[in-house]
Amino acid sequence: MNLTIKKCLECGGTSFTQASDHKCFRSIEKSFTKGTVENYIVCLTCGEILSIYILHPGKLKYGNH
Ligand SMILES: [Zn+2]
Numbered sequence: 001m002n003l004t005i006k007k008c009l010e011c012g013g014t015s016f017t018q019a020s021d022h023k024c025f026r027s028i029e030k031s032f033t034k035g036t037v038e039n040y041i042v043c044l045t046c047g048e049i050l051s052i053y054i055l056h057p058g059k060l061k062y063g064n065h
Contacts, residue, residue, distance in 0.1 A: 005041060005050050013045030025060055034059050 007014055023038045036059055041051040054060075 008043040008045060008048055008050060010048040011043065011046040013043050015044040016041050016050065017044055018042075023054070025054075027060070036060065 005016060008016075019040045019042055021038050021040070022035065024033050024035050026033045036057075037055045039053055039055060040049050042049055
């Protein structure tokens with residue numbers, strides 16, 4: 001995924017970085033958990049998290065749908 005954010009909505013800063021974290025998602029509908037990687041786009045000026053997304057969201061699909 002490309003960085004498409006041009007400007008921080010909080011401070012107007014234009015410097016960003018991407019960070020990632022490994023998360024365990026627990027479904028509230030079905031009793032299973034999936035490990036996945038969560039990515040953040042963070043403003044380097046004020047620390048605002050401008051975007052959070054996970055890699056391979058299809059992994060969270062489960063069951064009949
Ligand atoms: Zn900012």
